[in-house]
Amino acid sequence: MLDYSLGQGAYENWVLAERDFSALHLGKSETVMMLGNGYLGLRSATEEPYLNEQRNLFINGTFNQADKNEVTELPNAADTTRLDIRIDGQRFSLEFGNSEDYSKQLNLKNAELIRSFVWTSPKGKELQFRFSRFAFFDNLHLIGMKMEVECLSHAVVLSIDSGIDARMSNSGVQHFLEGDHRIIEEHFLQLTQTTTQSEIDFVHNAVHILKINDERITGKADKDIDRRRVWLSFEAGLEPGDSFEMEKLITVHTSRDKDRDAEPYSLMHLQKHSHAELKKLEEKGYEKLAESHRLAWQKKVWDEYPFEVESENPTDQLALRFSLYHLTAMAPAHDDRLGIGAKALSGEAYKGHSFWDTEIFILPFFIFSAPETARSLLTYRYRGLPSARRKAIENGYAGAMYPWEMAWPTDGEATPEWGGIDIVTGERTKIWPGLIEHHISADIAFAVYQYANATGDKEFMERYGYEMVFETARFWASRLEWNEKRQQFEITDVIGPDEYKEHVDNNAFTNYMAYFNLKLAMHYAEVVEKKNPELFAKFDVEQAYCEWHSKAAQLHLPKPREPDSILPQDDTYLQLPDIDLGKYKKQKKSRTIYRDYNPEQVNRIQVTKQADVVLLFYLMEQTFLKDDFRFTQQAKRANFLYYEARTLHDSSLSLTTHVIAANDIGEYEYAYELFRRACLIDMGPNMDSSDDGIHAAAIGGIWKAAVFGFAGVRQSEGVLKINPRLPVKWKRMQFRIYWQSQSLQFDITDKLLKITSEGNKSIHVETDGTGYELLHSLEIPLADY
Template sequence: MQLGIRTNPSNPWILQEKEFNSQHLEKLEAVMCQGNGYMGVRATTEEHYVGETRDTLIAGTFDRFNGEVNELPNLPDVTEIEIEINGQVLDLNQGHVSDYLREINLKNGLLTRSFTWTVAEHSYRLKFERLVSLANRHLVISRVNITPLDGQAVVKVKSGINGQQTNNGSQHLIEGDKRLFDGTFMQMLTSTNESKINMAITTCHKFNTADNHVIKQQMKIGRRQVFFKFTDIIASRATLQFTKYSTLVTDRDNDFQGGNLSALRQFGLAMLKIESTKIFDEQLAATTTAWQQLVWNYGKLQIESSDADDQVALNFARYQLAVSTPAHDHRMNIGAKGLTGEGYKGHTFWDTEIFILPYYIFTKPKVAKSLIEYRYLGLTGAHRKAQDNNYEGAQFPWEASWPSDGESTPVWGAADVITGRAMKIWSGFIEQHITSDVAYGAMEYINATGDDQFALDKVYEIVLDAAKFWASRLEYNEKADRYEINDVIGPDEYKEHINNNAFTNYTAKWTLQTAIDLYKALKTNEPRKFSELNQKLDLDLCYQLWQERVNKIYLLQPNADGVIPENDTYLSLKTIDLSKYKSATHVGGIFNDYNLDQISNIQVTKQADVLLLLYLFEQKFAAKDKRTNWNYYEPKTTHDSSLSLSIHAVLASDLKMPDKAYELFQRACQIDIGPDMASSNDGTHSASLGGIWNVVVFGFGGIRLLGKTLRIEPHLPKVWTKLSFEIFWQQQRLQVTINKRHLSVKTLNATESVSFEHRGQQYRLSENESVIIGL
């Protein structure tokens, strides 16, 4: 695999940078980002450089600035450390740098950077280590070693809390009190402008010198800053070591029980006083254990491949998902860029339900459940959006932030290449398949886990409310005696204001039919719950509308060649040579030649649309439909969305095109860690990272959830000799192992028997039972 990030051939958990390059700062900041689901801290260097983006983001702390849409505010920075040695300010663009190594250990999130810096005829060895703890989600720790190699050195350090951060110029934070406690612990209070979330950031330093002498610190306060300055004289070959501890807390945190700002201040301060008594190595051991227990013990996955970087890519994807998933709080969800950057303002999209939720459903169902609870909490905002658009039920926002806030999509976006004017972002208005996606993801969780109580408590209401929206959204075509859905955007966002997008219409019908089935089942089997929901949603009236309309929803049918039209007009549009756009190094190259209005009149597709429909609902289509529509749509797809390659890779695997599937898999892996050194500047691609796991487990591993049936039909790539992974199915843990000759399925500590299907044959396994099937 061609990567832009170095890997360690002997350790698939390491990503490296072996040469400092100030042109690639943002890529490395995102790829080596540290976090724990509560907080994400980009891997900026301690010293400043032009072109860096210093981001510290806390999940759920959304705020508006000057009438703009909600976004996660960039919080005060605790990673900055300014170092001056013998009058030379540390700057790797000056002097000579040797033995440079920066690496992130994906196993435990440890970020290290070490190098020898030669400047003004003297050399110094520096080493930086940083942790964002998974054992205590509020804690950030840095350890710094400075060693002069050829003479005594006078070292001056400035380190503290810098609140002068912005979101591309927007300042979300109001300056608050700054003070020092016990001569050691500095603290800055701040709050968000509009959402009024209070925050306390507290920092201290602990020193370790060769002769244990005391280093005096002088506190300084500036505008939106509080920091210590200290000076030390280091003998040749001696080392000055100091550790910086910081806690970040907000009054939105679900582990904060206080009720006022004073309590919040003490919450952060008391925590820091405890955590700073533990040396760095003790903190590293604690977070390493937490990573193993909370992340790596679930969904174990091992690849044996001639390309060792395949395993690295999987480890990276799972690490990044853990960094950005707020598993601690169901009021929060996963942003399109996670917590790795300001891209998409921290907003949640359909990415969660279609591309990320499957990973958690099958590896850590408790997290999947939390992500669905977020959508349940979002019903208030979804109702408001429906009402604003004169619809009924729950119309889920295209971009979601705090669950009750409703639609959070910006109105204006990038410049039109032809007109030079800002283009309107229509997704928040007319990309409506998100409502079906939310219902689909929630039902996939129920089908895979059998969590009937959660279904009764929350999931069924989500689906019924979504169906209520669709019933009101349908438009009756009297002449054709059918219901249509006009003026929408489907998954292919290169087609705006189109009528009857196939994916949207099919999934709307699925939602209505699912609601009809739930109505009947609840009325018969759960009369008390039915009565509650009937009173809340007027289900009896809804049921009549659903029955009248569900079979009259217009579903686009295959043409004479078997091609399902993407929308009413797609197949009649002109075709052009797309080869240069499909082979381009950077995505979106077509916008160098056409604007979106022109692209709307060309048979070009941004990402899987009809093919996504066939992937999610394969039981509703003949087997040959996959191949026919692949042959038609894949050549017309530019894969300009990071969501596209993984879906195509799974389908290619299903279609027994192993070489194509593997090529697409590797391209998906390269989106963030590949050779494009600008691809992740605004943050990594959460949906693509979930998609990488989907390719391995659903594509190559052959796992498929078909209703309430688990099917396993693997298709290993030629370069892989073995694939082994664990999944949860019906609350039981399965180990699946695949090699060139056999499929092995084993239950692990099962309390009930489980069944699966392979090539039309049913298999049932009891506790700790296994079966080996020839391939």
């Protein structure tokens, strides 16, 4: 179980720790304590190996298709963190002997993993171990490791095998050719491997620095090379009181790295360059590099994203820092060809693919906190336009039909065909989202709209944004089907956000988002025609505009039923039978309903996997549809209560939307309860919840729930609105966002909203329906709620 009490003094509420070692529950700490910098993600497996471990190193964007019947995925790169340790010739393992004062902790402030314990061997020999590790924030290619051992009782012989191990796979799937490996200048290791289909070169380098009692060991190590592996073996005799240190510096470069674009690519050059780089890093050593790494995190993360909460529950502050840490570790801010996977870079699940999770749940943090990174992530989607157009053509449509799962921008649809077991038939279930979950195209258009309103980035819109919106609108115009009986266009045979309802007609979320997409394209076409006629002619949307206008006007938009204002999730949802969902609402593990029902049966009852209609209300109020009669405050409350009772939150991205909605309708205590549940998805006591990787959308949702929910920050048609409603347990919250290129600092209590601007331009803000002009600072008394 995780322990949050280890951080003291300057590190209070900065440390996640594990106080007891369990070889049966390794995945939890491996995931939540992962190290990353957006380029690489390193799962925090222990140095010594265990049967149930998952050792992962992923390099963002290096997708490979292992076979024709497989989809492209991020390959698990060579392992450099494993150490085979022997004490007096016997394999070291915490499963043998006795350990005391065990602690494995991630210091979020320093972005450093530290593990320590006192171990007594089966023969009664006592040793103090300490391991530390970081993934450099500035030099994206560098991983640093350090092992320290102190002999406390009897003399021992310490032996270590350490190197680069390319005998890795993705759940048994091999993505690499054999490659080249060598030992240079006696102590530098280099291993090169190439992916089987995408032909991406990986060059791994490693060097060791050894000391006994602070004096560097100059003797030679035993050198070994085997199939897919190169390593060194070290041996040292330690007397009581002696200390041993081993620093290991590792770099990994690939032929797909962005900085390779500046010059003609040569594998030999990459090998020589990366080796020369590591030689310079060796001169600095672990401690100097670690200190530089800590300073980089402080300057570029914690100083940039200050977020303080005074709460009766101190883990609220830790949860927000946990969110900021992982959002930073997962974001490829350095390369606009890369996206963010549903598990970030922390596990093999979802194969490193990007979903709608990015645009709806993760991107808002970057839009309001790091606009340049948000632009990069949206540019990644722009680079996927050719494959989106290709998917549209393959399915008989026009425009851009975005892949449900997107890998490298040109890879096209990357959703697997088959999933888990059908509990009734015993056969594998078909994965339908890649074929019929179409709302992602409108989700991306919404993200462009939100980014443009919050940043005012006209250059992005002219180069990328307008085209993305126009092309997705072309898709929707071609996707609509005419219903002669209704005398309306409709959208049939889809999956909405609620993936427990497959092959439904007129999913409200999908229809309204398509409508929004069409209307947004019309608006942008009018803007471009007026302000940049030459660009308007280039986009060639004059005829398309007429089609968008006609079809949007005739698109079926589900209406709230009378007299309770419930918006039908789809054509049949409200006619389906209810069942007692009590045991599933109390479940400790998600998707337990599939242990009693198969997908076809779930499709025929009123049960919802995740926020769907509730999410629609939240998104629409940020658009020009905010005053639509179907989205009144009364309807918002009615729909929240109705669908919350039927929503199992079997997707980790669901809870934080309901946090925001509950707070908006005055259900403040319940909103905070849902917030705590959302924080516990990865940080909670369930030791199996994060085995497959971090829940990236939920991580982004923690920040969203605090800022958009409790602080009440919202962009609405380009207007910044702030309607704070802090939880009772929160006395104060302070944070920073960017709005129209200006940095705004917020200080909120239950009585006062204070905003400070670092810019010189007046900003119009609204609070509880009253408008204010903010120049340098603004204080607004808050009414009781």
